[in-house]
Every structure is written in structure tokens, then in C-alpha cells.
Amino acid sequence: MSTPLRLVGAQDRNVRIPLASSVPAVENEAQLRALLASLSGVDAVGAEARAAKLATRSIKKSTKLTVLDLAISMVDLTTLEGADTPGRVTSLCTKAMRPDPRDPTVPSVAAVCVYPDLVAHARSVLGDSSVAVASVATSFPSGRASLKVKLLDVAEAVAAGADEIDMVIDRGAFLSGRIGQVFDEIVAVTEACGDAHLKVILETGELVTYDNVRRASWIAMLGGADFIKTSTGKVTVSATTPTALVMLEAVRDFAETTGRVVGVKVAGGIRTSKDAIRYLVLVNETVGATWLSAELFRFGASSLLNDLLMQRLKQRRGAYVRSDEFSGD
Amino acid sequence: MSDRLDVRKTYKLLINGAFLRSESGRSYEVTTAKGAFLANVAQGSRKDLRDAVVAARAAQPKWWGATAYNRGQVLYRLAEMAESRRDELADHVAQCEGLAAKAARATVSRSIDRIVWYAGWTDKVAQVLGGTNPVAGPFFNFSVPVPSGVVAVICDQDSSLEAFVDAVAAPLCVGNAVIAVASQCRPTPAVLLGEMTATSDFPGGVLNIVTGLTDELAPILASHEDVDGIDLGGVAPGEASELSAAAAGSIKRVLRPDGRDLSTSLRRLRAFVETSTVWHTIGQ
Numbered sequence: 151m152s153t154p155l156r157l158v159g160a161q162d163r164n165v166r167i168p169l170a171s172s173v174p175a176v177e178n179e180a181q182l183r184a185l186l187a188s189l190s191g192v193d194a195v196g197a198e199a200r201a202a203k204l205a206t207r208s209i210k211k212s213t214k215l216t217v218l219d220l221a222i223s224m225v226d227l228t229t230l231e232g233a234d235t236p237g238r239v240t241s242l243c244t245k246a247m248r249p250d251p252r253d254p255t256v257p258s259v260a261a262v263c264v265y266p267d268l269v270a271h272a273r274s275v276l277g278d279s280s281v282a283v284a285s286v287a288t289s290f291p292s293g294r295a296s297l298k299v300k301l302l303d304v305a306e307a308v309a310a311g312a313d314e315i316d317m318v319i320d321r322g323a324f325l326s327g328r329i330g331q332v333f334d335e336i337v338a339v340t341e342a343c344g345d346a347h348l349k350v351i352l353e354t355g356e357l358v359t360y361d362n363v364r365r366a367s368w369i370a371m372l373g374g375a376d377f378i379k380t381s382t383g384k385v386t387v388s389a390t391t392p393t394a395l396v397m398l399e400a401v402r403d404f405a406e407t408t409g410r411v412v413g414v415k416v417a418g419g420i421r422t423s424k425d426a427i428r429y430l431v432l433v434n435e436t437v438g439a440t441w442l443s444a445e446l447f448r449f450g451a452s453s454l455l456n457d458l459l460m461q462r463l464k465q466r467r468g469a470y471v472r473s474d475e476f477s478g479d
Numbered sequence: 480m481s482d483r484l485d486v487r488k489t490y491k492l493l494i495n496g497a498f499l500r501s502e503s504g505r506s507y508e509v510t511t512a513k514g515a516f517l518a519n520v521a522q523g524s525r526k527d528l529r530d531a532v533v534a535a536r537a538a539q540p541k542w543w544g545a546t547a548y549n550r551g552q553v554l555y556r557l558a559e560m561a562e563s564r565r566d567e568l569a570d571h572v573a574q575c576e577g578l579a580a581k582a583a584r585a586t587v588s589r590s591i592d593r594i595v596w597y598a599g600w601t602d603k604v605a606q607v608l609g610g611t612n613p614v615a616g617p618f619f620n621f622s623v624p625v626p627s628g629v630v631a632v633i634c635d636q637d638s639s640l641e642a643f644v645d646a647v648a649a650p651l652c653v654g655n656a657v658i659a660v661a662s663q664c665r666p667t668p669a670v671l672l673g674e675m676t677a678t679s680d681f682p683g684g685v686l687n688i689v690t691g692l693t694d695e696l697a698p699i700l701a702s703h704e705d706v707d708g709i710d711l712g713g714v715a716p717g718e719a720s721e722l723s724a725a726a727a728g729s730i731k732r733v734l735r736p737d738g739r740d741l742s743t744s745l746r747r748l749r750a751f752v753e754t755s756t757v758w759h760t761i762g763q
Contacts, residue, residue, distance in 0.1 A: 469702035470529060472729070473536050 165405050165437055173408040176372055179330030186329070186368060192360035192396055201391035204435055205428045214427075218462045219257055220442060221426045222249060225458070226284055226415065226450045228263040230291075230383065236271045239264055243275040245477065250459055259455065260444040261314060265290070266307040273311035284314035284349070288339060291353075291382035293318035297335055304342040314347040315339070316415075316450075318382060319366060321356045329369060336373030349377035349415055349448075352397075355387030360396045367400035371412050379415035383450065388418025391432055398436040405437075414441070417450025423461040426454060490520040490666070492527055492690060493673040495534035496683020501691070502526050509666060512577025520666050523691035528658065528699050531687040535629045535656035536705055538684030543626050543654035547602035553680045554598035554648060560675035561591045568640065568671055575639045575665035590644045593742070597648035604653055604748055612756070619759040624752035626654035627732050628707035631700035633693060635713045639665035643672070646712050649747035651686060655708070658687045660697065662713060666690040694718075701725040708732035708751040 289295035350370035503524035573583035635642035661669035
């Protein structure tokens with residue numbers, strides 16, 4: 151989806167990205183600490199109120215159809231279960247390439263997201279389609295392993311053909327103040343990724359405050375993340391619109407000060423088209439239409455895709471669609 | 480004269496076990512048969528129905544998964560609740576239908592008896608509508624009735640309670656989840672009965688009651704693809720054909736009013752079941 155999309159009532163909030171500036175090189179932990187200290191605090195009440203206000207915006211008719219297709223193209227179709235089998239991944243990949251088998255105008259999703267051991271299988275099913283293979287790595291979802299193990303995890307996933315790596319930050323280290331360790335790990339994983347895109351999962355549900363979300367976002371972006379991602383989907387609190395807003399603001403500020411453009415992925419608990427559209431409104435109003443593309447915004451989800459397809463069909467047929475109209479996973 | 484403030488009742492929709500105002504914020508005025516103001520009632524919308532269908536779809540497997548005996552107990556419990564609030568029901572029936580107090584009480588008695596009748600049918604309907612089939616082979620072959628799934632009921636416009644009970648209890652009895660659109664001009668007895676389901680162990684979403692304009696709501700349910708059957712009892716005869724055609728688009732079971740009295744027949748129980756036949760091998 152390369153044409154910029156205009157949502158109802160949107161003003162031009164496109165980020166002014168400077169050409170000259172660059173990402174500051176972080177030499178040591180003290181410097182990183184000083185940089186984070188220079189960030190302003192998050193107005194929690196304001197962030198929640200703004201997210202709630204934007205959630206009331208209604209998207210209708212042809213705009214809704216365009217937005218539904220856009221949302222489908224942004225889905226990272228995910229299966230991260232202990233019970234995953236190659237068969238399940240095969241059906242997921244098939245669905246990713248052609249979400250509605252009867253309708254070729256439905257765009258394919260952005261990527262499938264699997265555990266590292268299933269990357270090779272997903273790669274072989276997807277072949278040379280436009281759907282990327284994303285793999286969680288670095289001892290997902292807890293991130294509780296030595297750096298050596300984490301890097302090996304990444305290297306194996308990349309070697310098996312992963313185009314994108316979703317790493318988790320060490321929340322234990324972050325919360326106990328060892329931010330240098332968190333940063334160094336992200337830098338090391340960025341290197342291990344090579345050409346693969348890196349998404350850094352902050353697990354915002356465990357970071358306690360919005361200020362921590364803002365700081366963690368900056369650490370990830372300074373460390374070389376191509377995307378920052380809200381959650382693993384494995385803890386009680388997953389993506390929420392206020393945290394997404396805080397992350398989008400961090401991405402905006404980062405782009406305006408460093409000139410580097412970073413994407414955002416929201417994951418966990420996003421099941422309905424209505425939820426998805428709320429996030430897209432938030433994106434449009436916070437960072438602008440540039441981010442309304444699968445290159446810069448993603449949904450990590452599984453059941454969301456079916457709801458998007460159902461809504462799409464409902465808009466076309468004019469009647470509500472059966473809940474079993476589309477295959478489960 | 481008492482200086483107490485009036486405590487006015489809000490007549491709400493019943494969706495997914497919760498009593499809600501319409502998401503549209505609309506309400507409409509309901510009058511007694513003589514034209515006096517009776518109540519402001521929620522005017523349900525397309526999105527209320529959408530939510531009700533989602534709730535019914537989610538609740539139906541649990542309702543059908545319960546034992547038939549248990550479904551009977553729940554329906555009987557509803558009769559118990561109605562019995563203890565029979566005066567209130569009779570009062571509303573009298574006002575809505577313009578009946579004398581005695582006639583209204585008789586209507587309520589018949590309605591409660593009908594609930595008990597359907598409560599009794601839950602674990603007997605399989606024997607009557609199902610059975611073993613003789614087959615030419617070493618198989619034990621039997622058929623059982625299984626519910627259609629989610630059933631929409633457009634309730635009778637005149638009989639505010641008795642016809643409502645008949646139309647709603649029958650599909651519930653055989654294991655369906657129901658979305659009922661109550662009589663447009665006489666909805667309050669149905670709303671009262673809905674309130675009683677909250678104290679009758681009904682799982683949320685099994686019975687949803689939406690009040691509003693029948694002409695607006697019926698076509699939405701008729702064309703909704705996730706509804707498996709529709710009872711057009713409360714639709715004007717001239718409009719039933721169009722709604723049936725809309726229902727055919729998603730292969731719904733349709734029960735159309737034909738003037739016959741269904742109260743002593745099994746037609747209502749039969750209307751929203753499918754027959755599932757099992758071939759079971761016999762040894763050797």
C-alpha cells in the first residue's frame with residue numbers, strides 16, 4: 151500500500167524528518183542514562199484521555215473498506231503455541247498468502263510469525279511470495295537466558311530463512327536499572343540479525359509506567375531496532391492504545407531528532423476490526439500517513455484476520471457474515 | 480400526599496445476560512391499550528442485534544452441551560420466577576392488551592403453564608423426534624434431533640406474553656440460543672420475563688430480548704448470515720415473503736405464521752431442529 155491514506159478528519163501530521171542529523175552514538179551507560187534523562191515525562195492522564203478520545207472516531211464506507219484492506223496487509227499472522235505443528239504452520243502460511251481463497255483482491259498479510267524451529271518450514275511453504283517469515287527469538291517470551299544463548303537463537307532463525315526477528319528485551323535488567331545491559335543486548339542482536347529486520351518487544355505490560363515505555367522505546371531505537379513492538383501476547387496486559395500512543399510519540403520524536411524512521415508493531419489482545427481501526431487512527435494522528443504502511447506498522451495477531459475478513463465481506467454483501475465463514479487456525 | 484420521589488423504571492434490552500440501553504441511545508414511548516403513557520422502552524438498533532447474535536452464537540454450545548434435564552430445570556426455574564411475580568405480569572398484560580384483571584391473570588397462568596410444558600419437553604423431545612432406523616446392514620442406525628443453533632424470533636404483535644412464551648421457549652427447549660424481538664407496541668411483559676431469566680440460571684446470551692421497531696429489526700435478522708432460523712410470527716402477512724427470501728440467502732429455517740394454533744402441536748419444537756443420523760457398527 152504505497153499511496154498515503156487519508157482518514158476522516160485527519161490533518162497533516164506527517165513527521166518532519168531531518169536529513170542531516172544522525173542517530174547519536176552511545177559510548178557508555180552514563181551517556182545513555184543522560185540521554186534518557188533528557189526525555190520529558192509522559193502525561194499519563196493526558197495520554198489515556200487522548201487515546202480514548204481518538205478511539206471514538208468513526209470510520210465509514212469507502213474509507214472503512216480501504217482501511218480494512220490496509221489492516222489486512224499489516225497483519226503478522228502469528229502462532230506461538232507449544233502445540234504448533236508443521237501442519238498448522240502450513241495452513242497458516244496458506245492463509246497468509248491468500249486470506250480469502252474466493253477473493254483474489256484481498257491483499258496478503260505482511261508476515262507469518264512463528265517459533266524459530268518452524269522458520270524453515272514456513273519459508274518452504276511461503277516460497278517467493280510477498281509474505282515475510284518473522285521469528286521470535288532470544289528465549290521468547292521471558293528473555294531469561296544468557297546473551298550467548300540468545301544470539302545463537304537469533305543466528306539459527308536467520309540461517310533458517312527468517313526475514314524478521316522479534317526479540318524480547320530483558321525486563322528484569324531494565325526494571326533493576328541495568329539499562330546498559332539491555333542496550334548492549336539489543337546492539338548485539340541487531341548485528342546477529344544481519345539483513346533481517348529487527349523488532350524489539352518491550353513487553354509494556356511488565357514495564358509498569360508510561361515513562362518506562364518511553365525510555366525502553368528509546369533504548370531499543372538507539373540500539374538499532376527497525377520496529378518497536380508492544381508485547382509478547384503471553385502476559386495478562388498486552389497492547390493498549392495509550393501505550394501504543396506513547397510508543398508512536400517516541401518514534402515520532404526519534405525520527406525528528408535523528409532522522410531514522412522506526413516502525414511500530416502492536417501485538418496481543420487485538421481481535422476485532424474495531425480495535426485495529428482504532429490503532430490506525432492513532433497512527434495517523436500521531437505520526438502521520440507515512441506510517442500507514444506494512445513497512446512501518448504491524449499488527450501481531452491471529453484471530454484479528456478473520457474479523458477483518460468478515461467485516462470486509464459484510465461491507466460488500468450488506469449483511470452480517472457467519473462466524474464460521476472463514477477457516478479457524 | 481407522599482413527598483417521595485418517583486422511582487421510574489427503565490425498560491432495557493437483554494443482551495448477553497446484561498440489561499442494556501440501546502447502543503443507539505434511542506428509546507420510544509409505549510402506551511396502554513387505551514392510549515395512556517405506559518413506559519419508555521429502549522429502541523434497539525442494528526448494532527444491538529449484531530451484539531446479540533455474537534452473544535447467542537457464543538452461548539449456544541454451552542446451552543446445548545448442558546444435559547436436557549438441566550435445560551428443563553432452568554426453564555422450570557423461569558416458571559417459578561414468573562409465578563412469584565405473576566401479579567406484576569398480569570398488571571402489564573392487562574394494560575398492554577386492554578384485558579380485564581381476571582382475563583389477564585388467566586393469560587399469565589396459561590403462559591407460566593406453557594413454560595412448564597416446554598420444561599418437561601426438554602428430555603423427551605429426542606424420543607419423539609428421533610429414533611432408531613431399520614437399515615439393511617450390520618449397523619445400529621439412529622437419528623437424534625440437534626438444534627439449528629441461533630434462532631431469531633419476531634414475536635407476535637398482539638399477544639404480549641402468551642405468544643412470546645410459546646415462540647421463545649420452544650427453540651430454547653430443543654437447545655437453540657434465541658434473539659427475540661418483542662412485540663413493538665406491547666413489549667413490557669416480555670421485558671419483565673427477560674428480567675426473570677437473570678434469576679433462573681440462564682447462561683448469559685442464551686435468551687436475548689430486543690425491543691424496538693419490528694420493521695427495522697426483522698430484515699436485519701432475516702439477512703444476518705450467522706442466524707440459523709427465524710420465526711416470523713410477528714410479521715405482517717404481506718411482509719413475510721420478502722423476509723423469507725432474505726432468509727433463504729443464508730439457508731435459514733423459517734417458521735411462517737399460517738393462522739393455525741400451534742399450542743397443541745409439536746410444530747414449534749420441530750421448527751428449529753436438524754436431524755443428525757449416526758451409523759454405528761454392530762460387532763462380528
